[in-house]
Amino acid sequence: KANFNTLYPTVWNWGYTLYPSEIAKSFTGLPLDPTEGLQGRDILAEMVELGHDQGMSVIPWFEFGFMAPADSTLAKAHPEWLTARQDGSVIWWEGKVHQRVWLNPLRPDVQQFMTDLMVEIVSNYDIDGIQLDDHFGYPSELGYDDYTVKLYQAEHEGKIPPKDPQDPDWVRWRADKITNYVETLFHTIKKHNPKAIISVSPNPQEFSLNSFLLDWYRWERKGLIEELVVQLYRDRNDTLIRELEQPEILAAREHIPVGIGILSGLKGRPISWSKIRQQVNIARRHGFAGISFFFYESLWNLSTESPEARQTALKNLFNDPAQRPHVTDNRSNCELSAS
Structure with missing residues (x-):
């Protein structure tokens, strides 16, 4: 009645999937958010059916990205996945209320977990796309976990990462690693569902890159974003x-x-x-x-x-009803050589 044309339902939140997931079950033992009222239902399937019946596109939103509650089953089951500050601490406060931790998107096992979740959705549901958001990076104060430090040393003649989390080269190195993963993820999703729109909902570029190592501008230049919704x-x-x-x-x-x-x-x-x-x-x-x-x-x-x-x-x-904008292949193909 309000002439909306797109739904972005949350499907990954608080360390749980909001749809029955064999992938989540294999990593956490829980196929679905344990909240009362969700059991025995597939909310995503219901949303897709109801949304399409009303002529709306349905693009599931991976809201939490690489973030998870500190006390979540996922964080407890895989502490080796967490990235850390220089002092080894891993807790990140969201809004001075919620204790969060961040999965390390540079780790191949973390990348595979996230990829498998998305492939599961684009393969099993009649969805119109996938949306990533501002949590598909991690706070720039992190990145000093053992895995990342060793990876950095291997590529920098044994040197340790800069102590300044905002060191431009250190920010760029981590952001580029995430970009490389997003490029692989993009092509993997397209292999399983060529029609799935890759939507991204980030913060403005400067804050996104410097605070969360999420370089969506480079993603767009490389043709990895087909719809952008800036927060x-x-x-x-x-x-x-x-x-x-x-x-x-x-x-x-x-x-x-x-x-x-x-x-x-x-x-x-x-x-x-x-x-x-x-x-x-x-x-x-x-x-x-x-x-x-x-x-x-x-x-x-x-x-x-x-x-x-x-x-x-x-x-x-x-x-008045409004049609969704037509999403074609991102034709930019103009990655900037100096940024």
Whole structure:
């Protein structure tokens, strides 16, 4: 009724899959998130059927990427997979509330685990694509685990990694390793499901690269992204406009559909409909391919406004059906030689 055309359902969250997974079971002993209400169901299959019945594309979202709760079954089962700081600590606080750890995406066994999860989905479900996000790297303060240090030494004549996590060469080396994996992942997914769209929803490039070693701009230059949805969860409209006009975003728009992720609210942080409408219209005026809201519960719930008022406002804002932008092969093929 609100004329949405795409669903991005979370399928990898809190160290668990939200669909029955033989891959997850083989690594953790649990095929599905143990939360009550999920057992005996395949939520992804239900979502695909219901979404397609309504004419919507369904692109499963690997929300947590390489991040996991510190007390998760996965982290406890495979402590050797975790990356660390220079002092050996592995805990990373998210929002000063949640204790997280990060799987090391440079490790072949971690890469294989993540690849197997995605291949499982694109092979077994009638989905329209896969979405990665800002957690498909890791915080730049990490990367000092034994595996990574030895790998770095093997490629740098025995030298240890720089003590400064923001050392440009050290950032670049780790980011390039992740890019190499993403390139392999892209082609593996396409081998199993050539029609699956590879969507990425990162932070703006500078923060993404320097803080999380996720160089989505290089991914796009290499033709590894077919849809880009940049997370621009900003309170100030002038900040939003400034970031919409970043050169990396403008360059990507020349090759692929680029949408904007807008925050519709969080638990304990409602966003007024007036603010949402303003930001949607800003994205429209700048000619972006679409809007993606985070997250669905706050579209008309988790708000100081009534659900009925929010639903009516949504219908008014999106009063005409809109087709998804056509995703073709990323034709950029213009990897920059100096960055």
